[in-house]
Amino acid sequence: MSGERIKAPRGTFDVLGEQAGMRMALEDRARAILEGAGYERIETPAFEATELFARGVGSSTDIVRKEMYTLTDGSGRSLTLRPEGTAPVCRAYVEHGMHKQPQPVKLWYLSSFFRYERAQKGRFRQFWQVGAEALGSDDPAVDAESIVLLGALLDEMGVREARLRLSSLGSGESRRRYRERLQGHLRANEQNLSAEVRERIELNPLRAFDSAHEGTMAVMRDAPRLLDELDPDDVEHFAAVRELLDRAGVAYEVDATLVRGLDYYTRTVFEFTSDALGAQSGVGGGGRYDGLVEQLGGPATPGMGWAAGIERVLLAGSPPPAGGQAVDLYVGLADLGEAGSFSGVKAAAFEILSEARSAGLTAQMEMAGRSLKGQLGHADRIGARFVAIVGERETLLKDLQNGRQETLATDKVVHAALRGLRELA
Ligand code: HAM
Numbered sequence: 001m002s003g004e005r006i007k008a009p010r011g012t013f014d015v016l017g018e019q020a021g022m023r024m025a026l027e028d029r030a031r032a033i034l035e036g037a038g039y040e041r042i043e044t045p046a047f048e049a050t051e052l053f054a055r056g057v058g059s060s061t062d063i064v065r066k067e068m069y070t071l072t073d074g075s076g077r078s079l080t081l082r083p084e085g086t087a088p089v090c091r092a093y094v095e096h097g098m099h100k101q102p103q104p105v106k107l108w109y110l111s112s113f114f115r116y117e118r119a120q121k122g123r124f125r126q127f128w129q130v131g132a133e134a135l136g137s138d139d140p141a142v143d144a145e146s147i148v149l150l151g152a153l154l155d156e157m158g159v160r161e162a163r164l165r166l167s168s169l170g171s172g173e174s175r176r177r178y179r180e181r182l183q184g185h186l187r188a189n190e191q192n193l194s195a196e197v198r199e200r201i202e203l204n205p206l207r208a209f210d211s212a213h214e215g216t217m218a219v220m221r222d223a224p225r226l227l228d229e230l231d232p233d234d235v236e237h238f239a240a241v242r243e244l245l246d247r248a249g250v251a252y253e254v255d256a257t258l259v260r261g262l263d264y265y266t267r268t269v270f271e272f273t274s275d276a277l278g279a280q281s282g283v284g285g286g287g288r289y290d291g292l293v294e295q296l297g298g299p300a301t302p303g304m305g306w307a308a309g310i311e312r313v314l315l316a317g318s319p320p321p322a323g324g325q326a327v328d329l330y331v332g333l334a335d336l337g338e339a340g341s342f343s344g345v346k347a348a349a350f351e352i353l354s355e356a357r358s359a360g361l362t363a364q365m366e367m368a369g370r371s372l373k374g375q376l377g378h379a380d381r382i383g384a385r386f387v388a389i390v391g392e393r394e395t396l397l398k399d400l401q402n403g404r405q406e407t408l409a410t411d412k413v414v415h416a417a418l419r420g421l422r423e424l425a
Contacts, residue, residue: 058263
């Protein structure tokens with residue numbers, strides 16, 4: 001019985017071929033850069049208690065209001081596929097008592113995330129992020145280092161036209177006061193705002209800076225700026241972050257209108273954008289979240305981090321091609337027998353395959369019933385160095401690099417291939 005074809009859900013994709021190779025290259029670079037700076041790998045579960053994101057990301061955000069994949073499990077618990085990685089990392093920090101370790105605790109991840117968004121170029125419903133979080137220090141050097149590391153990764157991945165925007169959202173009382181002033185400004189100009197911004201004056205007034213609506217943009221041009229109203233401590237912190245970035249030779253522009261789509265940010269926020277991406281120009285971004293761990297039931301702990309979308313890094317960049325795995329030996333069969341049937345030759349070939357791998361060679365074996373010519377062609381296509389054509393009593397070993405060949409007892413094949421490779425080296 002044949003069934004109707006089933007496709008991957010909208011906004012999702014399969015990772016294969018060249019894409020898989022480029023992702024591996026990115027993961028290798030991310031590991032080298034981040035682990036070199038003292039970050040350790042963490043992987044959290046793909047789903048968490050819904051409450052973690054409602055409380056962590058913030059109930060006024062688009063993510064929590066419209067974009068979460070939430071389900072009820074068999075025992076009636078509300079679970080949500082992770083839409084982001086910072087709240088889960090903070091949950092893990094508390095759960096594993098990481099505040100007792102030397103601070104800052106630096107963690108990195110490369111995982112998939114889920115948001116029910118309108119799918120388009122560079123925007124998916126399941127996407128991958130590489131992210132880094134440093135918990136337990138409010139030193140501006142943590143902010144600067146974190147930003148420098150993402151810059152280095154984007155650089156190495158050949159991301160073109162990357163622009164770094166930087167701002168500070170301040171903290172505490174001054175931020176509350178500012179929020180009220182901004183709400184006053186928005187209310188006074190309510191008739192010119194988009195319906196969406198109007199609806200969110202109470203809930204999330206800062207997001208008005210992100211609107212693409214003409215009238216709203218005009219209102220926001222005259223809006224008070226948070227950067228002008230920071231507490232002295234926050235001014236000093238922001239100045240130190242900028243000074244350190246200058247020392248590291250990182251170019252940035254201070255953009256007082258930069259707001260991010262998550263509620264947990266305090267003080268430093270930043271975003272790398274690339275014009276190579278079109279509408280979805282955000283390649284990666286992040287900032288400081290000094291209240292989040294406490295909000296999730298842990299001890300008061302500052303935090304700073306970022307995440308970059310892997311698909312967007314690859315779209316905006318020109319990643320180095322991942323070198324495929326070299327094949328030392330291709331084990332073919334002289335006597336094909338019935339396709340899929342068992343024969344002594346096949347058993348001997350399989351033994352060579354196992355022996356070759358035990359000896360540290362990379363090896364593959366004919367498993368598709370190709371003709372002798374077909375097998376040689378295939379060995380050539382996959383770039384094998386040696387091909388062994390296993391016969392009843394003897395095996396022909398051919399060096400595909402120089403065309404030399406010899407006939408050997410089957411149990412001498414691996415030895416001869418090893419010798420040949422050593423000569424090459
Ligand atoms: P975010 O800005 O929501 O921040 O996402 C970070 C990056 O993930 C974006 O810049 C973008 O490249 C990518 N991204 C987001 N949504 C999608 C999507 N639907 N399709 C493809 N790529 C997407 C966060 O998630 C924070 N957790 C970052 C952070 C870490 N802040 C502090 N620590």
